[in-house]
Amino acid sequence: MKRAIQNRSFRAISSMAGVLAVCLLAMAAKPAPKQSQSALRERYLSPLEMVFSPDGRVLYVLCQDSDEVKVIDVASATPINSIPVGHVPRGIALSPDARRLYVTNAWSDTVS
Numbered sequence: 001m002k003r004a005i006q007n008r009s010f011r012a013i014s015s016m017a018g019v020l021a022v023c024l025l026a027m028a029a030k031p032a033p034k035q036s037q038s039a040l041r042e043r044y045l046s047p048l049e050m051v052f053s054p055d056g057r058v059l060y061v062l063c064q065d066s067d068e069v070k071v072i073d074v075a076s077a078t079p080i081n082s083i084p085v086g087h088v089p090r091g092i093a094l095s096p097d098a099r100r101l102y103v104t105n106a107w108s109d110t111v112s
Contacts, residue, residue: 021050021061021072045070049092051101060101062092069103085112 046065052058058080059072067089071081086105089112093102103112 017050017052020074021047021059048090051092051094053094054098060092060094062089062103064089067105069101083112086110 044065045063045068047061047070048064049062051060052074053060057074059074061070061072062085063070067085067087069083069085069089069092070079071083072078073080083101085103086108088105088107089103090106091102091104094100095102104110105112
């Protein structure tokens with residue numbers, strides 16, 4: 001019984017964290033500058049995975065279609081940085097000491 005409650009709680013927290021990530025990215029999004037019709041091309045971030053810093057102040061969001069990791073300040077819901085990574089990133093992990101962020105890149109066959 002105790003394990004079922006923990007799994008249910010974990011799923012609820014994971015769902016809430018996903019909603020938070022999407023909301024933070026939506027608030028941080030800015031309209032693209034005006035472009036000519038020939039240069040007009042839509043760019044989607046496509047957030048795929050995320051990881052919080054150990055203190056919960058920073059959220060790292062892996063954006064598959066834009067080949068980057070968005071760094072979000074959770075308190076202000078603003079982007080701090082955008083880190084370019086390899087092509088079609090798929091996985092993200094933070095080192096135990098929180099000094100390194102690892103990203104696996106599917107099409108580049110690399111780790112950033």
